[in-house]
Amino acid sequence: MELLRFTTAGSVDDGKSTLIGRLLYDSKSIFEDQMEAVKQSSERKGLQHVDLSLLTDGLRSEREQGITIDVAYRYFATPKRKFIIADTPGHIQYTRNMVTGASTANLALVLIDARKGVVEQTCRHSFIASLLKIPHIIVCVNKMDLVDYSEEAFNKVVEQYEAFAAKIDVTDIRFVPISALAGDNVVNDSENMPWYKGESLLHTLETIHIASDENHSDARFPVQTVIRPHADEYHDYRGYAGRIAGGIFRPGDKITVLPSGLTSAIKSIDTYSGPVEEAFAPMSVSITLEDDIDVSRGDMIVKDDSEPQVSQDLDAMICWMATRSPRPGAKYHLKTTTREVMSIIKEVYYKLDINTLEKQEENTDIKMNEMVKIRLRTTQPVVFDEYRKNRITGSLILVDESTNETVAAGTFL
Amino acid sequence: MHKYYLTHLQELESEAIYVIREVVAQFDRPAILFSGGKDSIVVTHLAKKAFWPAKIPMPLIHIDTGHNFPETMEFRDKLVENLGVQLIVGSVQESINKGRAVEESGINASRNELQIVTLLDTIESNKIDAAIGGARRDEEKARAKERFFSHRDEFGQWDPKNQRPELWNIFNGRKRMGEHFRVFPISNWTEMDIWNYILQENIAIPSLYFAHQRNAVYRDNTWLPASEFLQLREGETIENKLMRFRTLGDITITGGIESDADTLEKIVAEVSATRSTERGNRSDDKRSDTSMEDRKKQGYF
Numbered sequence: 001m002e003l004l005r006f007t008t009a010g011s012v013d014d015g016k017s018t019l020i021g022r023l024l025y026d027s028k029s030i031f032e033d034q035m036e037a038v039k040q041s042s043e044r045k046g047l048q049h050v051d052l053s054l055l056t057d058g059l060r061s062e063r064e065q066g067i068t069i070d071v072a073y074r075y076f077a078t079p080k081r082k083f084i085i086a087d088t089p090g091h092i093q094y095t096r097n098m099v100t101g102a103s104t105a106n107l108a109l110v111l112i113d114a115r116k117g118v119v120e121q122t123c124r125h126s127f128i129a130s131l132l133k134i135p136h137i138i139v140c141v142n143k144m145d146l147v148d149y150s151e152e153a154f155n156k157v158v159e160q161y162e163a164f165a166a167k168i169d170v171t172d173i174r175f176v177p178i179s180a181l182a183g184d185n186v187v188n189d190s191e192n193m194p195w196y197k198g199e200s201l202l203h204t205l206e207t208i209h210i211a212s213d214e215n216h217s218d219a220r221f222p223v224q225t226v227i228r229p230h231a232d233e234y235h236d237y238r239g240y241a242g243r244i245a246g247g248i249f250r251p252g253d254k255i256t257v258l259p260s261g262l263t264s265a266i267k268s269i270d271t272y273s274g275p276v277e278e279a280f281a282p283m284s285v286s287i288t289l290e291d292d293i294d295v296s297r298g299d300m301i302v303k304d305d306s307e308p309q310v311s312q313d314l315d316a317m318i319c320w321m322a323t324r325s326p327r328p329g330a331k332y333h334l335k336t337t338t339r340e341v342m343s344i345i346k347e348v349y350y351k352l353d354i355n356t357l358e359k360q361e362e363n364t365d366i367k368m369n370e371m372v373k374i375r376l377r378t379t380q381p382v383v384f385d386e387y388r389k390n391r392i393t394g395s396l397i398l399v400d401e402s403t404n405e406t407v408a409a410g411t412f413l
Numbered sequence: 414m415h416k417y418y419l420t421h422l423q424e425l426e427s428e429a430i431y432v433i434r435e436v437v438a439q440f441d442r443p444a445i446l447f448s449g450g451k452d453s454i455v456v457t458h459l460a461k462k463a464f465w466p467a468k469i470p471m472p473l474i475h476i477d478t479g480h481n482f483p484e485t486m487e488f489r490d491k492l493v494e495n496l497g498v499q500l501i502v503g504s505v506q507e508s509i510n511k512g513r514a515v516e517e518s519g520i521n522a523s524r525n526e527l528q529i530v531t532l533l534d535t536i537e538s539n540k541i542d543a544a545i546g547g548a549r550r551d552e553e554k555a556r557a558k559e560r561f562f563s564h565r566d567e568f569g570q571w572d573p574k575n576q577r578p579e580l581w582n583i584f585n586g587r588k589r590m591g592e593h594f595r596v597f598p599i600s601n602w603t604e605m606d607i608w609n610y611i612l613q614e615n616i617a618i619p620s621l622y623f624a625h626q627r628n629a630v631y632r633d634n635t636w637l638p639a640s641e642f643l644q645l646r647e648g649e650t651i652e653n654k655l656m657r658f659r660t661l662g663d664i665t666i667t668g669g670i671e672s673d674a675d676t677l678e679k680i681v682a683e684v685s686a687t688r689s690t691e692r693g694n695r696s697d698d699k700r701s702d703t704s705m706e707d708r709k710k711q712g713y714f
Binding site for chain 2: 405
């Protein structure tokens with residue numbers, strides 16, 4: 001069984017909570033006592049319907065205000081796949097939460113109200129999905145029951161969306177007409193829309209091909225820690241522990257350690273269950289080398305056929321996540337894979353309006369939730385790939401030197 | 414099927430091992446919070462895999478409420494011996510004796526909340542800067558928003574509204590003196606994943622999880638085990654039942670279910686067919702809609 005991580009974004013009234021509630025309920029992932037608690041809470045509030053959003057809004061302040069503030073993770077499984085939903089709020093002031101949810105997703109669910117068509121929020125979600133290189137988007141045209149299940153209404157939304165999508169960089173976009181409330185095309189095919197020849201949403205989620213989303217061509221192994229057992233049996237053992245971030249490693253492969261440039265060959269790839277002949281992303285393994293060379297946390301082991309970039313001057317697209325704007329000349333810990341170096345923001349190129357995708361070059365003071373293209377200068381070389389080539393070796397966060405807060409998340413360009 | 418892909422259990426395992434290794438790489442004095450329950454047993458198993466052929470490079474911490482199942486204690490001591498790791502025990506009874514904690518009274522009295530004091534004292538006195546726990550996001554709604562690396566202030570408290578954003582697999586473990594982190598490597602696992610993994614890896618777990626005959630009393634829709642700490646209410650009688658436990662905690666608050674599942678295969682089948690949550694048998698979660706969030710803010714697991 002494979003794991004599929006997907007993200008949703010939206011506000012209460014576009015039916016996101018109802019859709020998630022339905023996926024969880026119809027896949028029997030909501031238990032009777034959870035449902036009972038939600039029913040009782042709904043009754044106490046004097047609501048006529050069971051409010052499924054109570055299942056997803058966990059924190060006290062969220063229950064009080066009736067909105068999702070933070071990213072909430074939901075789980076369900078069918079006999080075919082296990083799913084992790086990163087459920088995020090949709091308002092512009094929660095852009096950073098959407099970015100967080102999108103960072104680990106293989107797929108984005110974009111909800112559109114069939115009556116309203118493509119709105120600002122639709123574009124924002126899709127643009128974030130494209131910036132974070134989510135390979136697949138499923139556009140759910142929801143509330144089809146309110147437009148008499150009309151094919152024409154559906155086609156109009158599809159046309160609108162496709163016109164917008166020409167501006168973003170996502171290769172796989174699919175459309176499903178649904179009614180989350182009535183259940184049409186969510187789990188089962190709808191009898192109300194015989195004109196729709198595609199699959200139901202759940203069927204698409206279960207079968208969409210994701211195995212080739214990992215980069216299996218450029219071998220990358222960021223070293224987390226060095227394993228040195230203090231036992232006679234493994235006296236000389238020196239294993240480099242880490243999680244493969246791309247490509248395929250095999251014993252005998254010639255490798256280079258970056259940024260030092262030292263070279264060697266792989267002696268063995270070890271796991272608790274025994275040595276393996278091949279290791280690929282996202283496996284956690286330990287690698288031993290033929291030569292006794294200097295390798296430590298923060299280094300990256302790569303194969304000679306494709307090397308990443310190594311530089312102290314870096315261009316990145318960042319989302320600013322802190323309430324406080326960057327102070328002039330402030331230093332940040334830049335973290336990427338297992339490497340950590342000091343950095344400063346040298347230049348702000350432009351700000352992206354995430355509703356219109358327009359670049360603003362005049363007003364470049366950075367505020368929370370804004371997307372900005374910047375140049376960074378670091379004290380030590382950074383080993384990285386362009387984000388579009390590899391989402392692990394192409395991503396970074398900035399940590400404030402004085403508060404220790406994560407103030408920005410970014411992608412290398 | 415594509416050749417280069419992992420099953421969901423392999424991917425979850427790999428993610429958890431990555432997180433555990435990050436803890437050891439980023440912190441000076443990490444530890445594993447070990448309750449003797451299946452989740453902390455799985456975390457310990459993952460830590461063993463993460464550092465093999467070296468031993469787990471950190472101690473286990475057990476918060477001893479004094480109200481334990483004897484089976485849990487035996488299991489704990491045997492596991493620690495096999496792994497060759499250090500065990501740190503924080504005793505709730507000692508916290509009470511020292512006047513750091515006050516025993517609850519009344520029919521529903523439990524030492525569940527008192528554990529918070531003992532846990533925080535144990536973390537502080539051993540200068541632990543990262544405590545790895547077996548909490549999962551699917552367990553409870555307040556836990557659904559928990560981070561892998563969860564920051565705690567100098568009072569050991571959690572601020573759910575001001576959590577650090579966590580993206581990709583980059584974890585920010587930076588902190589000031591006196592602050593610490595709670596880390597949850599199996600955040601993305603469900604109860605079903607845990608059982609399937611225990612079955613796949615053939616991990617030893619306490620006998621309490623398997624069906625056995627036991628004296629118990631039926632209270633609040635669950636079978637509470639008879640023990641020296643259980644006070645019978647009027648009209649309650651002790652019965653002998655074939656039962657098992659889905660979660661393990663303090664003996665005074667952990668209820669069991671009637672079950673004849675006496676093998677891992679039968680437990681997996683039972684869990685996949687069940688229609689109620691595992692913590693439904695835990696009276697500590699029933700105090701209010703947000704009781705878990707409130708306890709977590711104070712420093713609970």
